Amino acid sequence: xxxxxxxxxxxxxxxxxxxxxxxxxxxxxxxxxxxxxxxxxxxxxxxxxxxxxxxxxxxxxxxxxxxxxxxxxxxxxxxxxxxxxxxxxxxxxxxxxxxxxxxxxxxxxxxxxxxxxxxxxxxxxxxxxxxxxxxxxxxxxxxxxxxxxxxxxxxxxxxxxxxxxxxxxxxxxxxxxxxxxxxxxxxxxxxxxxxxxxxxxxxxxxxxxxxxxxxxxxxxxxxxxxxxxxxxxxxxxxxxxxxxxxxxxxxxxxxxxxxxxxxxxxxxxxxxxxxxxxxxxxxxxxxxxxxxxxxxxxxxxxxxxxxxxxxxxxxxxxxxxxxxxxxxxxxxxxxxxxxxxxxxxxxxxxxxxxxxxxxxxxxxxxxxxxxxxxxxxxxxxxxxxxxxxxxxxxxxxxxxxxxxxxxxxxxxxxxxxxxxxxxxxxxxxxxxx
RNA sequence: GUGCCUGUAGCUCAAUGGCAGAGCGCCUGAUUGUGGAUCUGGAAGUUGUGGGUUCGAGCCCCAUCAGGCACCCCA
Numbered sequence: 007x008x009x010x011x012x013x014x015x016x017x018x019x020x021x022x023x024x025x026x027x028x029x030x031x032x033x034x035x036x037x038x039x040x041x042x043x044x045x046x047x048x049x050x051x052x053x054x055x056x057x058x059x060x061x062x063x064x065x066x067x068x069x070x071x072x073x074x075x076x077x078x079x080x081x082x083x084x085x086x087x088x089x090x091x092x093x094x095x096x097x098x099x100x101x102x103x104x105x106x107x108x109x110x111x112x113x114x115x116x117x118x119x120x121x122x123x124x125x126x127x128x129x130x131x132x133x134x135x136x137x138x139x140x141x142x143x144x145x146x147x148x149x150x151x152x153x154x155x156x157x158x159x160x161x162x163x164x165x166x167x168x169x170x171x172x173x174x175x176x177x178x179x180x181x182x183x184x185x186x187x188x189x190x191x192x193x194x195x196x197x198x199x200x201x202x203x204x205x206x207x208x209x210x211x212x213x214x215x216x217x218x219x220x221x222x223x224x225x226x227x228x229x230x231x232x233x234x235x236x237x238x239x240x241x242x243x244x245x246x247x248x249x250x251x252x253x254x255x256x257x258x259x260x261x262x263x264x265x266x267x268x269x270x271x272x273x274x275x276x277x278x279x280x281x282x283x284x285x286x287x288x289x290x291x292x293x294x295x296x297x298x299x300x301x302x303x304x305x306x307x308x309x310x311x312x313x314x315x316x317x318x319x320x321x322x323x324x325x326x327x328x329x330x331x332x333x334x335x336x337x338x339x340x341x342x343x344x345x346x347x348x349x350x351x352x353x354x355x356x357x358x359x360x361x362x363x364x365x366x367x368x369x370x371x372x373x374x375x376x377x378x379x380x381x382x383x384x385x386x387x388x389x390x391x392x393x394x395x396x397x398x399x400x401x402x403x404x405x406x407x408x409x410x411x412x413x414x415x416x417x418x419x420x421x422x423x424x425x426x427x428x429x430x431x432x433x434x435x436x437x438x439x
Numbered sequence: 440g441u442g443c444c445u446g447u448a449g450c451u452c453a454a455u456g457g458c459a460g461a462g463c464g465c466c467u468g469a470u471u472g473u474g475g476a477u478c479u480g481g482a483a484g485u486u487g488u489g490g491g492u493u494c495g496a497g498c499c500c501c502a503u504c505a506g507g508c509a510c511c512c513c514a
Binding site (some may be wrong): 011012014067112115117119121122123126128279290300301328385386388389394401405407419 | 472474487504509514
């Protein structure tokens with residue numbers, strides 16, 4: 007017999023988990039469509055060369071394989087690179103700026119851990135073809151609305167800009183090549199603390215004076231305005247950092263005008279983020295209930311699509327991690343969590359009543375009530391038990407007595423009461439619950 | 440990819456190298472028009488898998504698969 011087992015890091019999602027996952031997806035999708043985003047779906051498999059050269063060090067995590075035709079293929083690593091391919095390939099058919107959302111699995115050959123899988127589902131939303139700070143702000147507004155709609159308490163979105171980090175590195179006397187290690191070190195600030203980051207910087211050969219300078223810049227805290235003002239003062243000599251600060255100002259202004267609560271975001275100069283294609287704004291949303299790793303992340307990548315299209319197409323976007331959202335919501339007890347899809351369970355009293363029960367089930371379904379019908383007749387106790395175990399709220403009985411009266415017994419399995427209603431009123435009664 | 444921990448019934452877990460167990464769940468009956476509570480009886484296992492040591496292995500050793508934690512990185 008074949009192995010009854012999952013591939014490492016790849017999971018089955020049983021009905022109860024799927025119901026919550028679908029709720030999350032629907033909630034986020036509705037928010038995106040409210041902003042006019044359009045759906046896109048691309049294949050899970052791409053030519054390996056499409057994915058290569060875009061991800062930096064992360065490339066070693068790409069799943070690669072060869073098909074029967076000896077083509078070098080790869081499972082997509084995210085939904086951003088495929089988006090870039092699509093934008094280039096259908097340039098004539100897409101009216102820019104284009105707001106697009108996508109949902110599906112991506113694959114990374116990492117060591118699995120809690121909240122981290124080799125097959126994981128993301129919901130992406132991107133605005134293609136606009137460099138306006140309004141686009142950046144709209145993405146942040148979208149994520150804020152989504153997390154609020156899902157009922158997350160106390161989440162915070164950290165905002166930063168790649169050229170602020172770059173400016174910190176440059177004004178500390180570091181060249182671009184050693185900057186990568188610095189980004190990673192300062193990104194760990196929350197985990198290691200100031201001393202830990204300092205040790206890490208010194209270990210990688212950063213001069214003590216430069217390391218102190220970096221630490222001081224990275225620890226700037228306060229309201230977005232305070233942080234940006236302090237950064238402007240200290241990075242004023244760096245033209246690109248100054249432009250980045252101006253850009254973040256514009257984004258934050260727009261967030262205010264869009265009605266995003268100032269309590270939902272902060273400017274955090276230490277936020278780095280790994281993906282190498284980001285060029286401007288970077289952000290991630292965190293919740294105190296998930297100390298390691300973020301719920302979602304994103305940023306502006308103005309050059310990636312140009313690698314396919316041959317001309318710069320500025321783009322900003324984000325990716326929700328469905329698996330993490332699900333795990334955190336599960337732990338916090340957020341969201342509705344029905345045990346099953348059915349609301350009503352129609353019992354079958356006996357062979358003579360089967361036709362009437364089937365007709366009742368049909369009527370309920372036509373009226374919009376999700377309905378399960380018993381596949382066994384007789385032994386009502388057993389049928390009630392099945393309904394109860396499945397988590398169906400109402401059990402309906404159509405026995406000889408009810409049939410002669412033209413009524414249906416509606417039994418509430420959650421409370422325990424039951425009442426007999428005229429058959430014509432049953433659909434309305436169940437919909438009213 | 441590196442290091443550490445774990446893997447026994449559907450689930451949670453016991454079992455000095457010496458007869459594989461409990462609780463919950465499941466099935467059955469008390470109840471042939473009523474689930475949940477209580478009680479009756481019952482089924483359930485190649486101890487993740489493959490080797491090795493031993494008179495004898497769930498327990499010790501090796502390998503492998505899977506899960507968790509820490510690195511690394513990210514959703």
